[in-house]
Amino acid sequence: MSQRFKLKIVARKALLLLAGFTGVSAAGAQAIEQKATVCKACHLTGTLQSTSVVPNIWGQSEGYIYIQLRDFKSGARNAPEDAAMRGFVATMSDADMLEIARYASTQPWPKVEPISTDAALLKKGAYATALVGCGGCHFNDWRGFSANPRIGDQTTAYLAATIRRFRSGSRANSPGMSDLVRTFDEGDIDAVAAYLNAAH
Numbered sequence: 001m002s003q004r005f006k007l008k009i010v011a012r013k014a015l016l017l018l019a020g021f022t023g024v025s026a027a028g029a030q031a032i033e034q035k036a037t038v039c040k041a042c043h044l045t046g047t048l049q050s051t052s053v054v055p056n057i058w059g060q061s062e063g064y065i066y067i068q069l070r071d072f073k074s075g076a077r078n079a080p081e082d083a084a085m086r087g088f089v090a091t092m093s094d095a096d097m098l099e100i101a102r103y104a105s106t107q108p109w110p111k112v113e114p115i116s117t118d119a120a121l122l123k124k125g126a127y128a129t130a131l132v133g134c135g136g137c138h139f140n141d142w143r144g145f146s147a148n149p150r151i152g153d154q155t156t157a158y159l160a161a162t163i164r165r166f167r168s169g170s171r172a173n174s175p176g177m178s179d180l181v182r183t184f185d186e187g188d189i190d191a192v193a194a195y196l197n198a199a200h
């Protein structure tokens with residue numbers, strides 16, 4: 001089964017869960033852990049595969065998570081791959097987004113594997129990021145801060161995909177990032193993704 005098809009099935013199940021939870025919410029208090037159960041159907045905790053196109057969000061910067069949820073809702077982040085996320089945020093209020101962003105940011109960063117051991121590829125990625133100065137904003141060993149996301153130890157497939165979308169303009173919510181990654185050669189992208197994935 002293709003990753004995209006599997007995601008569609010999970011999305012349908014998760015939307016049903018979300019519909020159920022909205023009812024509970026109207027009735028009274030609802031623990032944030034319960035709300036996050038929906039998210040964990042796709043954003044796995046524990047161990048993730050480097051080949052997954054679903055990004056890790058646990059332990060990610062609070063400000064960054066909030067901005068993405070806001071951008072999914074407004075349509076500022078509206079690539080075809082964002083359809084599932086846009087469905088989830090449609091019914092979320094600003095307060096819901098802030099609450100889930102805060103909760104997610106306090107969770108442990110999962111283990112992401114396998115990590116590439118291709119020395120030439122990793123070196124190429126290190127060189128390309130140093131040349132553009134990516135660490136200037138994604139500092140602190142690629143852990144970022146506030147609105148600047150952690151990009152180290154993220155899944156390789158997601159990093160490569162989102163960098164390509166910044167380049168093509170399909171991910172249009174950060175023109176600054178689009179300009180920066182347009183300075184890469186196409187061949188640099190997989191190396192940069194492998195290098196960042198290996199950066200702990």
Ligand code: HEC
Pocket residue numbers: 007008010011012014035036038039040041042043053054055056057065066068069079081082084085088100149161162
């Ligand atoms: C059906 C699967 C699915 C579910 C359930 C899901 N997501 Fe996502 N989420 C995705 C995918 C796929 C992406 C990547 C979209 C892309 O490539 O642009 C994503 C992206 C994100 C991002 C952006 C991450 C980044 O690094 O830019 C955030 C934040 C996020 N999701 C939060 C949540 C939250 C909070 C929930 C629960 C309310 C949730 N997601 C539920 C599939 C899902």
Ligand code: HEC
Pocket residue numbers: 055067068129132133134135136137138147148149150151159162163173174176177180181192
């Ligand atoms: C001037 C500061 C700055 C520099 C330099 C910078 N970034 Fe970013 N980057 C950001 C910000 C801010 C975001 C969040 C954009 C958004 O809100 O969607 C981001 C987002 C990203 C993302 C998306 C993360 C995710 O989870 O979806 C990736 C990947 C990324 N940057 C890689 C790079 C690479 C590679 C370089 C070097 C070419 C770089 N960045 C240079 C500020 C910067």
